[in-house]
Amino acid sequence: MTKYQRAEYKLTLAQLDFWEEFRLHPGEAVSTVAHAVELRGAVDADALARAITQVVAETDVLSLRFTEGDEGPRQQLDPTRRPELRHLDFSVRPDPMADAMAMMQADVEAPLDLVNQPLSQQWLIRLGADRFVWYNRGHHIVLDGYAMGLMETRCAQLYAAHRDGLPTGEPLTSFFAYLTEEGDYRASPRHAKDGQHWTDILSAPPAPKVLQKGSEDYPASPMCHEESLVDLRPSLLARASELGIGWPDLLTALCSAWAALELRDHSAARVQDSAGRVTMPIWLPYMSRMGSVAIRIPALVVNILPFDASVAATESVAQTVTQLAGRLRKLRRHGRYRIEQIGFDYGLGASQRFFFSPLINVLPFEPARFDGTETQRHVLSNGPGDGFNITIRGDGEANGLDLCLEADPVLTPPADFTRHAVTLPAFLRAALALDAGERPIGALLTQPETV
Template sequence: MEPTTQGGGWLYLTPGQLDFWEEYLAHPGQPVSTVAHLTRIEGGADPAALVRALQRVAAETDVLSLRFAPGPGGRPAQRVDPAARPVLRQIDLRGDPDPEGRARALMARDLARPLDLGGGGAGAMWLVRTGPRAWLWYCRGHHIFLDGYAMALIERRAAQLYAHLACGAPEGQPFARFADYLAEEAGYAASDRNAAARDFWRGRLASAPLPPRIRKGSEDYPAHPRSATADLSHLAGRLRDAALRHDLGWPDLLIALAALWLRRNGTGPGTDGERILWLPLMGRMGSVSARVPAMVLNIVPWHLPEARQAPLAETLAGLAADLKAIRRHGRCRIERIAADAGLAANERFFFSPLLNVMPFDPAVFPGCDTRREVLAAGPGDGFNVTVTADSRGGAMMLHLEADPALTDAACFSRHAAGLPRFLGAALEASGGTLVADLLAVPA
């Protein structure tokens, strides 16, 4: 991948973006990978400062103004077009008998609309006033240029700008440019670090069965996936305590415990346990992308050993060490890993089950209560486990989603009931407890 500037400011896509472009072409007229967040803002907000802050963050966020088009030889290209910058849409529903319901209906209608990546308009921002002290901020884009961390960057920058405009707080630094991220990615792709990471993944995949693969464009994403949500906030204190006991960060402890559950419990017919999980990796540490909203997220396979007869502490230490090695080489793109493993250009791995922990602090607008809600995050291949929380594990929620064609209702219910129960038991267990005994917790 060489993100080379072309005439008129055109830039080549990253490998991750190319996959989303191919998906976009393969599913015409479908809103397949729309991304959208809703931020509820309640309290004594300064309306003018709020409007100005959102307008400024829209202007700073290059990717919200991207246009896409076929480039030389049919290779797609992208450019930042100021004319495509989203204009903040202000909607006042204070006179509506059900302002919240009306606002959500408008957002649902927008989410059902396929996005036009070529014509611009894939990025959108609305500010909906639902009461004298209540607003709903709606931010929408496409996964080809936004991931979950990018959305968090936008939200935190908007709050920082609001604090500056309304309270005189420091203005802070604007986002770095999207082109800076592309240039850095080109440098990494040609680096010795990437070569070493490719060797790491070649060795991994050569010593274990390859994950299942599918033909690109063959996806049949369900219109109504099975879904369940569980509030895990009552586990936050126990999670932090257990993380200290096991000398782990709480996100890694949670990932390891959920992995043990999935290793024991299959997610579909014919699977008595999952041997390969998929891990999303942010890949932003030490990178300019820490200050650039963009689609940086990578996804990598995790081959899990059978550890049911081992003590919990020993098992967790082994899983944590493996996670560390994976992250050390996790910037190597899955598209390159797949090609090195022999997948054809029209093939990709089937990313299921996927396990994602998102420890993002919410944006803080001074003088206001704010709550974030993910309205759309793109489809998953099969079975998805997502945990959202703040950086201390507070406000922790478990989200499960599954394709009903691959996971029947009884299996899904076992996970929805059993995984929270298993997490609670594992956080209370001593390090000498056998994993097999913990996994005997009835679902």
């Protein structure tokens, strides 16, 4: 380990947010993240174990130790914190997958002490001669969703290398390269320019809602609706091609339009002008990795940004989507500027943060493919969410599209949530229909099939 890696470092702004959450919610499992990668087929267990072990060794954030002193929290690599791969055999059990899932879920739901406990667990569970599960658990303070996928993709590459004697490829990049790059960015003129952009955005109404840190009353059982959208793929790809935008942006724009016109939730802010145009701050996760060393670093890098969605019910679907897609492109040009810094610039105190609701998250990530096997990823936890959340998952080609709606029953009356669970999928199907482009977007909310 280099002298640079032995040193102590301040937490990044993103990490500091989760550190404060940990301190303000003692004894709660609020931001544990885990994936269970299920493999079926001719699995080479030895090659898989070697691949997982190597990925863990390359993912240095899994070995971080957090300490807190007079100058605040610090982080340092500690090799003794690196998780060792635990081998479990459930193959003789009557329902091995059910037992494995129960054990993994119990681990996710257990409180995680960021000071005194290792941050990660790594298990390889044998369910049968041709069926295994790799359980990869961490905490949001060190891993985001992209990081988990990056670990899985690297593991699949190493699995093929160890199984077939192929080159192992380039290792994952060190977390400390990101710390250096982020420091350079924050000291650059671009950082100041990006900050001015967000100051201008948030100076316009409506004012985003704000929470006192520690006051979050995360629901034990948020309302949830899941629905397959696989039938949308042909029309989604066709409309995206016609409009000249990517399908994830098209879905983000349509969900934003629906939220502005339809969502009634006590966490959402909106204003409507005399012409009927509605403006609502939507919150969007931003990967914040393109053009950065972070593209190869499993760590917490994802940002959350305010998207100033402005929608008029009388404008056409095509016009609305085009306008919103243009605003998305502008958002990304300034997307590296941290939401925590945006909050400071806005005037939030150290004990305050924005209320990230509604939040729209379209995830077009390719799953890792382990040669010779059928692979399925199970997401056990994404951590708690604020208010109303819309998540759509699919691969890069829009295969396997799934919708998940979540809401806090204190903020969204159950009857409203039931209606939203019907109207949003119906709105997406109506808006992507062949003849919908020139129709007023508001009219799609009043069709009989959407009520």
